[in-house]
Amino acid sequence: MPGLPRRPRPLDEIDSLLLDLLQADADQTLRALGERVGLSPSAVQRRIAGYKAAGVLRTVAVVDTGAAPALAQALVLLTLAEESPDHHRRIVERLRARPAVQQCYAVSGRWDYAVLLTARSVRELRDLSHELFQRDDNIRRYDTLFVFETVKSGTGVPGELLRG
Numbered sequence: 001m002p003g004l005p006r007r008p009r010p011l012d013e014i015d016s017l018l019l020d021l022l023q024a025d026a027d028q029t030l031r032a033l034g035e036r037v038g039l040s041p042s043a044v045q046r047r048i049a050g051y052k053a054a055g056v057l058r059t060v061a062v063v064d065t066g067a068a069p070a071l072a073q074a075l076v077l078l079t080l081a082e083e084s085p086d087h088h089r090r091i092v093e094r095l096r097a098r099p100a101v102q103q104c105y106a107v108s109g110r111w112d113y114a115v116l117l118t119a120r121s122v123r124e125l126r127d128l129s130h131e132l133f134q135r136d137d138n139i140r141r142y143d144t145l146f147v148f149e150t151v152k153s154g155t156g157v158p159g160e161l162l163r164g
Contacts, residue, residue, distance in 0.1 A: 009050070014039065016159030018047060019057065023156035026059055056162070065118070065150065072122045073102075073147035077111040078133060081140040088112075091138070100128055122146065 011019075014037050021033055030041035037044065051057035065071055080087055088106075095101045095115060103116040119125045125146070133142040 009054075011056075011159075011163045013163075015047065015051075016163055018044065019051070019159035019162060020156075022048070022057065023159075062155070065153070070120060072119050072125050073150075074117045074125045074129070075145045075147060076115040076117060076129060076133065076142055077145070078113050078115065078142040079110065079140045080112050081138050083112075087138045091136070094132065098128075098132070101132075 018033060018037050021028060021036055030044045033039075034041045034044045039047070048057065052059075065073075078091075080091065091113070092104070092106075095104045095113075100117050100119055101115055102118045105114045106112065107114050117125055117128055119128055125144070129142070129144055133139050
């Protein structure tokens with residue numbers, strides 16, 4: 001059907017390397033990428049277009065948090081009081097709607113979600129946590145862990161893990 005992403009072809013070693021290179025720096029020229037993976041610029045362009053059409057790759061700009069004059073971050077672990085699909089849907093929708101929620105993971109074990117919040121100050125984080133978590137009757141417990149130092153941060157997925 002037109003308009004639907006096509007099913008991606010199985011990825012090979014060149015795809016893995018190319019995806020690693022793009023995740024490290026998507027501004028590289030097609031020629032530079034081609035030299036690194038042993039393909040012509042037009043072949044690299046076709047592969048990138050294929051990744052995008054299949055939904056394997058999208059291009060975004062990533063801002064280095066170290067460039068911000070002052071940021072405060074916290075990891076919030078939370079447990080819901082009721083485990084119904086409706087309660088999970090509501091909290092997920094609320095978290096997705098907030099730009100200050102940088103990342104959110106449904107997790108196993110004692111907690112239901114791990115949420116990374118970013119704000120201008122610890123006070124702003126406190127207010128945000130209060131608004132998001134304390135006012136919700138369906139949150140049984142939440143613990144806020146303030147981030148002192150980012151040891152490693154990223155969104156890249158090693159290309160080799162994408163191969164079938």
